Amino acid sequence: MEMAELAALLTPDGLRLLDTLGAPAAVDDVAGIVSRLRRDGHSPDLVSAVVGQARLRAKAATKFGPFADRMLFTRAGLEQATRLEIAARHAARFRDAGLARVADLGCGIGGDALGLAGIGLDVLAVDADEITAAIAAYNLAPFGDAVTVRHARAEDVDLGGVDAVWLDPARRTAGHAETARLGADAWSPSLDWVLGLAEHMPTGVKLGPGLDRDRIPDGVEAQWISVDGSTIELVLWSGALARPGVARAAFVVRGDTAAELTASADTEDEPVRPLGAFVHEPEGAVIRARLIGDVARTLQAGMVAEGIAYLTSDAALTSPFVQTFRVREVLPLKVPAITAALVAADVGTVEIKKRGVDIDPAQFRRKLKLRGTRTATLILTRTAAGRVAILADRV
Incomplete structure (x- = not known):
């Protein structure tokens, strides 16, 4: 715009x-x-x-x-905005920590500030882009004097009288439509500046979920968030906003349900085991937080192969942190064998998942020449026994 x-x-x-x-x-x-x-x-x-x-x-x-x-x-502002349900959960951290006035630095179109103001907090919302700041002011106008919107750089804001900070650094090139991703050193404000601020006052920092883990400092809580199968963000929490004893967290939302897994550190994976009656696909937040081992132990499961984020078990168990599939048949990862099995099972619609194999699912689907009336899931992966195709059904 x-x-x-x-x-x-x-x-x-x-x-x-x-x-x-x-x-x-x-x-x-x-x-x-x-x-x-x-x-x-x-x-x-x-x-x-x-x-x-x-x-x-x-x-x-x-x-x-x-x-x-x-x-x-703006198109870019919408793409980068936090979902309102997630913004409300973030806001609750500030309220529960007794922090009443929050500076939202890099407020964008105001999604996170809506969550903060919506539960009664005072908000100073700041954005470096003039048009974006004007749009945020419009979106936040219903909250009256509880919200102040400014057009300024985060680094130039006087934080006197502010109890805590919410920060969403600009991680893409400037603009209101098509933008491109930037490396962490080119963010605005820079990651070093953000982390320096987090050392001195309670801060929540919204980042991309793929942030290099070596850039996560000690002494903060790192919370990865997945919504309806997509891992949408990583939030670093410092000071009073970080939960005691929690260094890693995976927060998972599917539909109207939410669940969270926390730990004091990365957890150890379970050993590799032969394929069992079930295959479990951990949520992206669990994988990013490196808490697969904790999930595996609750499912009495092991890894299908070293470095492959699928679990397998014989126990008829599942959890909010995985998608579970019941194994029908284990096949060689070869088109003729898979096609024959699909024809025999009258399967004409397949959901294709893959890990650890260099295969394009769309191209692979075309090779199968599907026909039939039933549905199934095809998991293409590497196991301790080699590359396989697992014909399965969602549980």
């Missing part, structure tokens, strides 16, 4: 037009709506802004639910 588009949008007529537009459902709808709005005499800047916002609001429903219908976004 350009400043001219934002200026056209942030008027009573512009916002009223956006609220009456609804969400364009397809490209054809967008073209038709643009033509209609232009015929009605609306400026190009306003038409571009309202149509773009309508499309972003439709996408934002997955992160913000019904709140999306009264928010503004």
Whole structure:
């Protein structure tokens, strides 16, 4: 979004037009709506802004639910925003630690600040991008004096009177649409600056889940978060926000359920064992936190192979930290053998999973020439006995 588009949008007529537009459902709808709005005499800047916002609001429903219908976004800001349910859980840490005034440095479009303000905390929300800060101010306006929004660099903010900090460093190139990932040394503010701040005051730092673990300092809690099968972020907690005795945590959300696994350090994996009646796929947060061993012990399971994040067991057990599959048949990892087994089982729809083998699932699926009426899961992996294809069913 350009400043001219934002200026056209942030008027009573512009916002009223956006609220009456609804969400364009397809490209054809967008073209038709643009033509209609232009015929009605609306400026190009306003038409571009309202149509773009309508499309972003439709996408934002997955992160913000019904709140999306009264928010503004940039494409990059929406992509990088924290889901509201996760932001609310983060906010609860500050409240439970007795921290009443929080600076949200790098607030983006205001997703995390919404969570903080929504449970009654005072928030200073700051972003280095002028347009993004203006959008955050609009999104946070319902909280009145409880939220102050500023356009500034995180490094330049006076933190006097602030109890704690929430930080989401800019980890991509500047812009409101297409952006590219940056290395940790090029973040804004830099990771070194962020970690230095975390040494002196209670801080929560939102980072990408793939952060080099060597960059995680001692004395902080590292919490990886998975939502509906995707590992979405790593949060480092310091000071009063870090839980005593917890250095590693895996927080897993699926649908309406949530569960967390914590430990004082990385845990030791269970030994490799032969394939059993079940295969378990640990959630990404569990893998990133290196807590697979703890999950394996609760399932009476072992690893399928060294360095492969699949577990196997004979016990009919599962947990919130894995997806469990009942093994039907173990096959050679060869297309003819797999095809024959799928035909015999009348399987025409397969979910393909793979670890430890250099295979493109989409290309492999085409080779199978699927037909049949039933569904199954095909797990392509390496085991202690070699490369195999496991025909299985979700439990």
